[in-house]
Amino acid sequence: MISAVPATQLSDRHFRSIAQLIESQVGIKLPAAKRLMLEGRLHKRVRALNFSGIGEYVDNLFEQGQLELELTHLIDVVTTNKTDFFREPSHFVFMKDVAVPELLKARGRKDLKVWSAACSMGMEAYTAAMVLDDMTRGRTFQYRILGTDISTAVLALAKAAIYTHDALAPVPAEFIKRYFLRSRDRTCTEVRVVPELRRMTNFMRMNLMDSSYPVDRDVDIIFCRNVLIYFERETQRKVIEQLCSHLRPGGYLMVGHSESMIHSVVPGLKQVQPTIFRV
Numbered sequence: 001m002i003s004a005v006p007a008t009q010l011s012d013r014h015f016r017s018i019a020q021l022i023e024s025q026v027g028i029k030l031p032a033a034k035r036l037m038l039e040g041r042l043h044k045r046v047r048a049l050n051f052s053g054i055g056e057y058v059d060n061l062f063e064q065g066q067l068e069l070e071l072t073h074l075i076d077v078v079t080t081n082k083t084d085f086f087r088e089p090s091h092f093v094f095m096k097d098v099a100v101p102e103l104l105k106a107r108g109r110k111d112l113k114v115w116s117a118a119c120s121m122g123m124e125a126y127t128a129a130m131v132l133d134d135m136t137r138g139r140t141f142q143y144r145i146l147g148t149d150i151s152t153a154v155l156a157l158a159k160a161a162i163y164t165h166d167a168l169a170p171v172p173a174e175f176i177k178r179y180f181l182r183s184r185d186r187t188c189t190e191v192r193v194v195p196e197l198r199r200m201t202n203f204m205r206m207n208l209m210d211s212s213y214p215v216d217r218d219v220d221i222i223f224c225r226n227v228l229i230y231f232e233r234e235t236q237r238k239v240i241e242q243l244c245s246h247l248r249p250g251g252y253l254m255v256g257h258s259e260s261m262i263h264s265v266v267p268g269l270k271q272v273q274p275t276i277f278r279v
């Protein structure tokens, strides 16, 4: 039968099945307004796999065994990975001026654990690493940073820690000098995070929708920013409660500035600032 839907477009049925799949596996809602974006992004993948059109790609996805093979790629297609160094900088000011001094004072601790959940390409994790490393100068404490994300594509970039020089625009000049390596070849536009910070930072794949997280339960600060906004209210509640169960008493959770509504989703949370919570 010849399909009336052009090869570059999704039929209603195909859009619904992908949207349901993504919401159940990743937690991300795909409203009708995202259809064009999805078609555009899927088109590249469809061509790479030599399918005749998006319809054939989606039908194939639901054939036995195919989803397992393709889900990682599909997740890479639907996730929005926008991030920056020092994004929403007030969180890093709070971390430096309030959270870290307080956490270190509590019981004379000498080590700190920070988790960037939904870390995308690693800029959030490395920003925390720069701020903490700077704070360790002349003081005796250590820190470890964990970055997790569902997308294997962004995790590969985070592990490589190679960025374009343009991405350094929000980074203070002194930190650029101290924490990034530049090629001797001055025509090269890439920089790499120094090994001292990379050694303190680990990345692993983790789905926030999972029923348990393979992460320590004594984390001091969790950044979970600009991902909750894509989830349904009930998913937001479950994710936040689960994240908080990995914080040590007195630990902090920071969410994105468009996500302060989680206060009403999990009423038991102590709100320190609109987007900063404490357990």
Ligand SMILES: C[S@@+](CC[C@H](N)C(=O)[O-])C[C@H]1O[C@@H](n2cnc3c(N)ncnc32)[C@H](O)[C@@H]1O
Pocket: 025, 026, 027, 028, 079, 080, 081, 082, 083, 084, 087, 117, 118, 119, 120, 121, 124, 148, 149, 150, 151, 154, 206, 207, 208, 209, 224, 225, 226, 227, 256
């Ligand atoms: C917009 S980026 C935010 C990056 C960073 N937190 C920031 O604020 O700059 C959202 C990230 O969430 C990740 N993500 C989406 N759904 C996820 C899930 N269910 N579990 C883990 N990560 C997820 C995406 O892959 C993407 O890298």
